[in-house]
Amino acid sequence: MAAEEQREYDPHDYPPVAATVDIVALTIRGDVPHVLLVRRGEAPYRNSWALPGGFVRPDEDLATAALRELSEETHLTVAPHLEQLGTYGTPDRDPRMRVISVAHLAIAAGLPEPKSGSDAADAQWVPLSRLGFGDGAETLPLAFDHAVILADAVERARAKLEYTPIATSFLPPEFTIAQLRAIYESLWNEPLHAANFHRKVRSVSGFVIDTGHIAPSGRDKGGRRARLYRAGEATLLHPALLRPSITSTTA
Amino acid sequence: MAAEEQREYDPHDYPPVAATVDIVALTIRGDVPHVLLVRRGEAPYRNSWALPGGFVRPDEDLATAALRELSEETHLTVAPHLEQLGTYGTPDRDPRMRVISVAHLAIAAGLPEPKSGSDAADAQWVPLSRLGFGDGAETLPLAFDHAVILADAVERARAKLEYTPIATSFLPPEFTIAQLRAIYESLWNEPLHAANFHRKVRSVSGFVIDTGHIAPSGRDKGGRRARLYRAGEATLLHPALLRPSITSTTA
DNA sequence: CCAATAGTGTCTGTAAGACAATATTGG
DNA sequence: CCAATATTGTCTTACAGACACTATTGG
Numbered sequence: 001m002a003a004e005e006q007r008e009y010d011p012h013d014y015p016p017v018a019a020t021v022d023i024v025a026l027t028i029r030g031d032v033p034h035v036l037l038v039r040r041g042e043a044p045y046r047n048s049w050a051l052p053g054g055f056v057r058p059d060e061d062l063a064t065a066a067l068r069e070l071s072e073e074t075h076l077t078v079a080p081h082l083e084q085l086g087t088y089g090t091p092d093r094d095p096r097m098r099v100i101s102v103a104h105l106a107i108a109a110g111l112p113e114p115k116s117g118s119d120a121a122d123a124q125w126v127p128l129s130r131l132g133f134g135d136g137a138e139t140l141p142l143a144f145d146h147a148v149i150l151a152d153a154v155e156r157a158r159a160k161l162e163y164t165p166i167a168t169s170f171l172p173p174e175f176t177i178a179q180l181r182a183i184y185e186s187l188w189n190e191p192l193h194a195a196n197f198h199r200k201v202r203s204v205s206g207f208v209i210d211t212g213h214i215a216p217s218g219r220d221k222g223g224r225r226a227r228l229y230r231a232g233e234a235t236l237l238h239p240a241l242l243r244p245s246i247t248s249t250t251a
Numbered sequence: 252m253a254a255e256e257q258r259e260y261d262p263h264d265y266p267p268v269a270a271t272v273d274i275v276a277l278t279i280r281g282d283v284p285h286v287l288l289v290r291r292g293e294a295p296y297r298n299s300w301a302l303p304g305g306f307v308r309p310d311e312d313l314a315t316a317a318l319r320e321l322s323e324e325t326h327l328t329v330a331p332h333l334e335q336l337g338t339y340g341t342p343d344r345d346p347r348m349r350v351i352s353v354a355h356l357a358i359a360a361g362l363p364e365p366k367s368g369s370d371a372a373d374a375q376w377v378p379l380s381r382l383g384f385g386d387g388a389e390t391l392p393l394a395f396d397h398a399v400i401l402a403d404a405v406e407r408a409r410a411k412l413e414y415t416p417i418a419t420s421f422l423p424p425e426f427t428i429a430q431l432r433a434i435y436e437s438l439w440n441e442p443l444h445a446a447n448f449h450r451k452v453r454s455v456s457g458f459v460i461d462t463g464h465i466a467p468s469g470r471d472k473g474g475r476r477a478r479l480y481r482a483g484e485a486t487l488l489h490p491a492l493l494r495p496s497i498t499s500t501t502a
Numbered sequence: 503c504c505a506a507t508a509g510t511g512t513c514t515g516t517a518a519g520a521c522a523a524t525a526t527t528g529g
Numbered sequence: 530c531c532a533a534t535a536t537t538g539t540c541t542t543a544c545a546g547a548c549a550c551t552a553t554t555g556g
Contacts, residue, residue: 084337089312100351193545195547196547200545451518468527468528473532
C-alpha cells in the first residue's frame with residue numbers, strides 16, 4: 001500500500017473490517033467427491049449449510065488460520081494440500097459487518113468422519129452432486145456467498161487436475177492407476193479411456209513412481225492385480241492431461 | 252465463516268485489521284515490459300519504491316478499490332484487464348499494524364505517463380528488467396513484501412499468456428501479429444519462431460480476428476506491411492501456446 | 503473356462519518446431 | 530536490385546484418442 005494514502009485515509013477513520021478464512025475441503029469417499037460443510041447454529045442463515053471458517057487471529061498467517069479452522073472440524077492425519085483460492089469482500093456479503101474472507105482450497109485423502117461435538121454443531125461431508133456439481137439435480141442452498149466460493153473452488157480443482165499432480169492429494173501414499181483415474185473421472189464427471197490414461201500418466205515424467213508393490217486382491221470380482229505407485233516429484237505435468245470436454249473447439 | 256466461531260471470537264476482541272489493495276500494473280513501452288511503481292514519502296520504507304495501493308473504503312468492492320487506486324496514479328483511457336492475484340497477510344508484513352492486502356494484476360495498452368502531482372509523490376513506469384526480471388542484473392529493492400507480490404504477478408502473467416488471450420490486453424484495439432509476438436517475447440524473455448507463431452496464433456479459434464486493414468508503413472527499413480487484427484471472443488486458447496522453455500522435460 | 507480388470511501394441515489425425523520459399527515494401 | 534519484414538509450404542516428430550490384443554486373477 002502506498003504510504004501517501006495513509007495520510008488521507010487513516011485506518012481509524014473506517015468502521016472495523018473483519019478478516020476471516022473460509023475453507024473448501026474436498027475429499028473422495030466411495031468414488032464420489034465430497035465437500036466439508038457445517039450447519040450454522042446462528043443467524044444469519046441459521047440452519048443453512050456453510051463452509052467451515054472463522055476469524056484470522058492476530059499474529060496468525062492466513063494459511064495457518066485455514067489449517068487451524070479445518071482441523072477444528074475434522075481429524076487430519078496427514079497435512080492436506082492447501083492453497084489460497086481467492087478473497088471475497090463484497091461489502092454486503094455478511095449482513096452484520098464488513099467481512100473480507102480469504103478462501104482456501106484444501107484437498108486430502110479420504111478424511112475420516114468430521115469431529116462432532118466440536119463448535120460446529122454439525123460438520124458433514126456432503127457429496128458435490130448435492131450442490132449442483134455432477135449428476136444430482138437438487139442444489140442445497142449455502143449461506144452467504146459460499147455457493148460462489150464453492151463453484152470457484154471446484155473449477156480450480158478441475159483445472160488443476162490438468163496441469164498439476166493434485167489428484168494424488170486425494171489418494172493414500174500408495175495407489176493404483178485405476179484409483180488415480182477414478183479421481184479424474186469423478187471430478188470431471190466424465191469417463192476416461194482407461195488404456196490411454198494409463199499410458200499417459202506413466203509417460204508424464206515425475207507424476208507417478210512405480211513402487212514395485214502389487215495391490216491386494218481387489219474385490220469380489222476377478223481381474224489382474226494392479227501395480228502400486230506413489231506421487232512423484234513433479235509440480236507441473238508435462239505434457240498436461242487435458243479435459244476431453246475442453247478439447248472441442250473453443251470459439 | 253462459520254457462525255459458531257462468531258460466538259467464541261468476537262471481532263471486537265481483536266486488534267484492528269486493515270484491508271488494503273495493491274496493484275501490479277503492467278504495460279509495454281518500447282517493446283519492454285514496465286510496472287507502475289510509486290516512491291514512498293513516509294516511513295516505513297521511506298523513499299523506497301512500492302506498488303500503488305491503499306485502503307479499501309467502506310461499501311467499496313475489492314476490484315473497485317483496485318481500479319480507483321490505479322486511476323489515481325495513472326490516466327486510464329480504456330478499462331484495463333484486472334484480476335485478483337492473491338492476498339498477502341503475514342502478520343508482520345507492515346510494521347505499523349496488521350494489514351491484509353489483496354493484490355491485483357492490471358494490464359493495459361501503452362498507458363501514458365503517470366499522473367504527477369498526485370498524492371503519490373512520484374509514480375513511474377519502471378522496466379521489469381530493473382527488478383530482476385529479464386536481462387538486467389540490478390534489482391531495485393521494493394517496500395514491504397512487494398517484491399514477492401511482483402514476482403507472483405509476473406509469473407501469473409507469463410503463465411496466462413499460454414492459455415488466455417491476455418497478451419491482447421497489452422495492445423491497442425488493432426494490432427499486427429508481430430506486435431503480439433513482441434508481447435510474448437518480451438514477457439517470456441525469449442525469442443519465438445516468427446513463422447510458426449504466426450500460423451499458430453491464426454489457427455487458435457477466437458484468438459485474433461482479421462480486420463481486413465493493413466498496417467501503416469512500418470519504420471525506416473523496408474518490409475511487407477502486416478495485416479491488422481483485433482482480439483477475438485475466446486477467453487481460453489485452444490490449443491495453448493506453450494512456453495518453449497517449459498517444453499523441455501519437467502522432472 | 504468365463505468375466506473382469508490391468509497393461510501393451512498399433513494406427514491415425516492434430517499440432518509443434520525446423521527450415522525453405524514466396525510476397526511486399528522502403529531505399 | 531538489396532535488405533527487411535510478412536506470410537505460406539513442407540517435412541519430421543510428439544502425442545492424443547480409438548481399438549485390438551495380451552496378461553492376470555477370482556469364481
